[in-house]
Amino acid sequence: MKKEIGLYVHVPFCVRKCAYCDFASFAGREQDEEKYVDAVLREAETRALPDAAVATLYIGGGTPSLLPPALMDRLLSGLRKTFDFAPGAECSCECNPGTVTPGFLSVLRANGINRLSFGAQASQARLLSLLGRIHTWAQVRESVAMARQAGFQNINLDLMLGLPTQTADDLRETLSEALALSPTHLSCYGLIVEEGTKMHRMVTSGAWVLPEEEEERDMYELCRETLFRHGFEQYEISNFALPGSACRHNADCWKRKEYIGLGSAACGFLGNIRYQNPPDLSDYLNGKPAEETVISPGEARFESMMLGLRMTEGVSDASFTAAHGVSIREAFGERLDKPLRQGLIEWADGFLRLTRKGMDMQNSVLVELME
Numbered sequence: 461m462k463k464e465i466g467l468y469v470h471v472p473f474c475v476r477k478c479a480y481c482d483f484a485s486f487a488g489r490e491q492d493e494e495k496y497v498d499a500v501l502r503e504a505e506t507r508a509l510p511d512a513a514v515a516t517l518y519i520g521g522g523t524p525s526l527l528p529p530a531l532m533d534r535l536l537s538g539l540r541k542t543f544d545f546a547p548g549a550e551c552s553c554e555c556n557p558g559t560v561t562p563g564f565l566s567v568l569r570a571n572g573i574n575r576l577s578f579g580a581q582a583s584q585a586r587l588l589s590l591l592g593r594i595h596t597w598a599q600v601r602e603s604v605a606m607a608r609q610a611g612f613q614n615i616n617l618d619l620m621l622g623l624p625t626q627t628a629d630d631l632r633e634t635l636s637e638a639l640a641l642s643p644t645h646l647s648c649y650g651l652i653v654e655e656g657t658k659m660h661r662m663v664t665s666g667a668w669v670l671p672e673e674e675e676e677r678d679m680y681e682l683c684r685e686t687l688f689r690h691g692f693e694q695y696e697i698s699n700f701a702l703p704g705s706a707c708r709h710n711a712d713c714w715k716r717k718e719y720i721g722l723g724s725a726a727c728g729f730l731g732n733i734r735y736q737n738p739p740d741l742s743d744y745l746n747g748k749p750a751e752e753t754v755i756s757p758g759e760a761r762f763e764s765m766m767l768g769l770r771m772t773e774g775v776s777d778a779s780f781t782a783a784h785g786v787s788i789r790e791a792f793g794e795r796l797d798k799p800l801r802q803g804l805i806e807w808a809d810g811f812l813r814l815t816r817k818g819m820d821m822q823n824s825v826l827v828e829l830m831e
């Protein structure tokens with residue numbers, strides 16, 4: 461039987477740069493789209509593994525829904541030719557509201573995409589404009605309706621919290637608007653102010669004011685309570701799903717399963733190697749090779765904790781032992797004691813997991829676990 465791996469494909473094109481974005485994405489490079497798809501398919505041929513089947517595919521970006529339908533068709537059908545897909549593979553595509561068309565969605569369906577993720581963010585025009593998003597909430601509604609019309613049932617909406625001027629009432633309204641669209645999955649991300657972004661300039665100059673830490677924590681609690689009331693389960697710090705609808709691709713990354721990444725800036729992880737393709741689009745198109753890093757056994761053990769503790773179930777001691785040849789206690793010894801004593805982590809049914817308090821202090825826990 462073939463081993464199962466993940467496959468990530470980065471599509472770096474965007475209409476314009478959002479105020480908070482430090483992802484490898486580029487506005488005004490549509491002329492490179494065709495060349496790019498061809499380069500990704502060439503890379504796919506060099507990275508395909510004969511003994512592996514793709515269990516999850518994730519087309520992310522950037523804005524994958526900006527690719528013209530014919531190019532998306534070329535990309536997806538090329539991937540299907542190059543890789544074996546496991547039966548029932550989860551295949552996701554990120555879309556920006558307002559950029560999808562029935563033609564684009566039918567290309568996705570025809571090529572086995574069975575999960576969509578929309579960057580919805582907030583239902584207030586004021587916040588969407590502050591974020592520099594190109595869409596309105598009316599377009600979120602239209603795009604989701606179009607997706608349902610095309611036959612998609614498994615739909616995620618990304619939402620943001622902790623935004624300048626955002627209030628608990630704004631978030632309450634956004635959650636209610638989002639739930640009215642009956643998504644199966646909601647990702648609720650706290651804003652991270654990255655250096656080099658407009659958001660960073662506006663916040664550091666004092667022009668935009670972030671909510672206090674306490675207010676942001678309350679917003680996070682509001683997300684949790686609201687979504688629990690509507691039948692969602694939290695399976696990761698920022699991710700909530702109806703039973704059976706957790707994103708397998710992301711969960712597999714947090715469980716440190718192997719995946720191939722294709723495209724500019726894409727990362728991959730196979731055996732004890734992590735690689736990253738050049739983040740710059742021109743470098744990637746010009747064939748600059750990926751940077752590879754060999755992961756030592758100690759780094760691999762730490763990675764398992766860093767990634768696995770993001771999940772509410774935590775890190776399975778049995779899986780950890782199978783992967784690393786030592787148990788969590790043998791690997792981390794006394795370094796576990798302080799966060800256990802402080803009530804930041806706990807053992808539950810063979811898993812080591814963050815407590816609710818630990819979720820707010822994940823970085824402190826990781827600092828304790830470092831050698």
Ligand code: SF4
Pocket residue numbers: 473474475476477478481482483485521522523556579
């Ligand atoms: S759509 Fe996404 S990737 Fe593109 S600029 Fe905005 S945040 Fe960045």
